Amino acid sequence: MxxxxxxxxxxxxxxxxxxxxxxxxxxxxxxxxxxxxxxxxxxxxxxxxxxxxxxxxxxxxxxxxxxxxxxxxxxxxxxxxxxxxxxxxxxxxxxxxxxxxxxxxxxxxxxxVVCFEPGSHDLIAGGAEERRRYLDWGVFHVEHEFISAWRRYQRALKQRNVLLRASTVPPEALFLPWEAELDAAAGVIDRLRDLYLTALRPHIEKAMAGLLPELGPMELRYRRGWAEDAPLGELLATQRGRDLARGHTTIGSHRADWSIAFEHAPLREHLSRGQEKLTALGCVLAQASLYAERKGEWPIxxxxxxxxxxxxxxxxxxxxxxxxxxxxxxxxxxxxxxxxxxxxxxxxxxxxxxxxxxx
Ligand SMILES: Nc1ncnc2c1ncn2[C@@H]1O[C@H](COP(=O)(O)OP(=O)(O)O)[C@@H](O)[C@H]1O
Ligand SMILES: [Mg+2]
CATH class of the missing domain: 3.40.50.300 (P-loop containing nucleotide triphosphate hydrolases)
Known part of the structure; x- marks a missing residue:
């Protein structure tokens, strides 16, 4: 386009x-x-x-x-x-x-529209929020179910956080419907994010082989925001006490993250500033290339x-x-x-x- x-x-x-x-x-x-x-x-x-x-x-x-x-x-x-x-x-x-x-x-x-700019290295070196935004923009464009699950999740998260901050601790019955909703929506979000990153992997690999061949093969890691071995609903119930103390929900899709590790730079700290930039550029171009594969036209x-x-x-x-x-x-x-x-x-x-x- x-x-x-x-x-x-x-x-x-x-x-x-x-x-x-x-x-x-x-x-x-x-x-x-x-x-x-x-x-x-x-x-x-x-x-x-x-x-x-x-x-x-x-x-x-x-x-x-x-x-x-x-x-x-x-x-x-x-x-x-x-x-x-x-x-x-x-x-x-x-x-x-x-x-x-x-x-x-x-x-x-x-x-x-995708953009590579002086702040793009934050995608690699900065906080998880930037990486989630990148991920979700991509998922949004190729998976139509995503937006409604994301909205449901945001609404339930807000409601649970309101309960966590109430001046007197609300009864469990008030938490349960929002925790069930978070569990259901997070299931969809996690599945779609995971699918998206799986589809993105070959595009990033190709981009990185062109931009940073000296770093060797790469691996893309995804963390969904809560433990792999238990449903979110259960964990939210068991961690409610801790969340009450913190005043917000500490696990869930809003804590997801992903990272890239290279054979010759397994930790992000191993990358030079220039390499961080090239890695970010590779991610931006890979996202555009996957978009083109799915939609039949390149983004701007x-x-x-x-x-x-x-x-x-x-x-x-x-x-x-x-x-x-x-x-x-x-x-x-x-x-x-x-x-x-x-x-x-x-x-x-x-x-x-x-x-x-x-x-
Ligand atoms: N809200 C604003 N209202 C008016 N001018 C602004 C505002 N925000 C930034 N600017 C000015 O607009 C210009 C923004 O330039 P920018 O697009 O960053 O320039 P360039 O990329 O060419 O260096 C700067 O001169 C800045 O001071
Ligand atoms: Mg400028």
Missing amino acids: RLESLRIRGLRCLEDVAVPLGPGVTVFAGANGAGKTSILEAAFLLSHARSFRSGAKDALLQRGAAGLSVFAELRHDDGRGQRIGLGRQGVRWEARVDGDVVSLSELVGECA VCLDDLASELDKAHQAAVVGQLGAVGAQVLVTGTEVPEALQAGPTRVFHVEQGHLAPLL
Whole structure:
């Protein structure tokens, strides 16, 4: 799929910017703080309903602006076109597809954007939350049962946590229905996450063999968030006392995690910063490649600050690979990366939140 145009209003330094986009590679070049990353953020927002940059969603809204909106014309590989948009007025977010108001998950279900950026190494070196988000975005796109199980789980978790924090300990009978619900929903979530990671494994293996062959074969490990040998419902009952003391639910799908171990770097601490980045890149590309296998079209791939994140050989390899499969690629940099200077590339110059075509 690809974006044919992007219209961004009230997002960080972008007051009102229209971005016409072609297939293949587009580069946004400009000085630090010009607004390049914000353009990628706008595309990513349509596909995740959140930014890839950490921090409050409020920071996205341009200072002093009443609202922000991102609209795009999306073209699928089968020729189908869609107009998609996400906007925020006050505290309310609203998503649209072809003029109709839809839920955020419906919007996110239409549009797939993956992003490799300076914060991506958190996927390897950071906390479990980042890895669960990555995993769940992938599962959501290929397994339709996932979203309803996830919602049921979140609701039950919230209710159980309310009980755990009550000023007087509620009777067991109040806990049991929520614990049964958590058990049922977690069963579905765990099965789908596990299936997804199994399907993802060959894609990660292939990506890593290209990016980090020196680390040898890799292994993908998944932890579901509670002991392997007992049903979650039972464990929640036996651990209720401990959870009451902590004031929250300490086991379950919301504590799941996964990791990658290489034969020549069995622990995450064995990876250099550069290797962490390449591993994260491999994960992002693998996720896009699995999406393409399942959906028949590649997601849009954003590469933020490509030249400062990767050496020239890796820049060329990645862009070459994505070019070969026909993915739309949006790249940013203070200059046009050397690896892209030979290929057919559209370049925009970004300056203080404004855009001018260069080539
Ligand atoms: N909420 C906001 N309102 C207005 N400007 C913002 C807001 N958040 C960030 N900015 C500014 O927008 C610019 C963001 O640039 P960014 O897209 O990160 O630039 P680049 O990637 O080109 O370095 C910075 O100059 C920053 O100070
Ligand atoms: Mg930037």
